[in-house]
Amino acid sequence: MTLANQIVYFSEREQTFDSIILYMDLDAFFASVEIRENPELEGLPLVVGGNPKTKQGVVSTCSYEARKFGIHSGMPINQALKLCPHLTMVRGSFKLYGEVSKSIMKILEYYSPTMKVAGNDEAYLDLTDVVADYEEAKRLATELKDDVYASEEITCSIGIAPNRILAKIASDSDKPDGLVVVKPLEISEFLAPLNITIIPGVGRKSFEVFSKENVELCGDLAKLPHQLAYQKFGKYGLKTWKLVNGYNTENTGEKFVRHERKSISEERTFFEKYNSWEEIWIRIDSSIDAIVTRLTVKKMSFRTITLKIRFKNFETYTRAHSLTSYNTSPKHVRVVVMKLLEEFEGKKPEDIRLIGVKISNLMKIDDNQKTLTQFFNNIG
């Protein structure tokens, strides 16, 4: 398809705004739960994640007070402490976060039958068939925020817009405890002054590429002719160009379809030293067991096994192997991982920093296939 055809195609089909989507994001979720449980933490710069004793690891979530120091999630604990020496650190009560999250999602369910939970602390609601217009959507969102706070003492930020990406951007644009509505005709105006990195998918590297061409705000990209956006930034650039110009790039038919899981993995960074391959193999073994258990619970089978290995100098390699047929047994994972590991036998075990195992190419198994698979596993 030529570029010209592509443009015609999307302008005819995509510039329709028949949806009203609400996106909810819990504010500094893990940190907020910790503060709720321990009110004395209120107002302190607080991070969840990492090991407070060894000061290893990274920030998982941090309070807004901590953010004022420049701390953000993903930042090494060591660096966070440099920015804020009196930082309070907690390891995190992940089981509790899960429970709180579940109970909040239950509340959200009540607001729309069409909902997609996108993680511990975020969800999308399709309000298209629930409300008459954006005014009503806004009233409903206010109610929802009150409901969530009344039940769990956690604040959230909400964005309402004609598609999911914009709803998320709207929510991100005013945190914490925000409520931002972007109606179809307001999209360009709303996005124009915002930094291009507010778009999900535009991270550090993409920003570098954009800024080299003097594109830093959404408005800068929107102003370019679409041909130029495509020339300079490729396929993804054109997609982003459509978004900032208010085209709905979402296939509305598939909006809330449940995503089948694509992979199951575990990886562990070794903070302690291992001097023999045997000790490392024990860790790998337990990862394999955990992965296959999760696979069994999900009633799925796999075909591809990937080994990930990272050395002290952070050199990281992945090695994969695909089986000719779907499989469910930990035995086969072990054999393949062992085979993939052979390449690294010459390396010193104490130089290994991380080992990961992933299974992918997953397929749901019905009972028929299950007996067949077991049969082959047994004879294999």
Place this chain on the structure above:
DNA sequence: TCTGGGGTCCTAGGACCC
């Protein structure tokens, strides 16, 4: 800056087939 863990998606090259 001494860098977690669970994921998804994309790209690019090579093998192989017709």
Place this chain on the structure above:
DNA sequence: TCTGGGGTCCTAGGACCC
């Protein structure tokens, strides 16, 4: 033999998200 083109599958690496 000096050499096309389309399609698909596989692998490795990397960007990005929460």
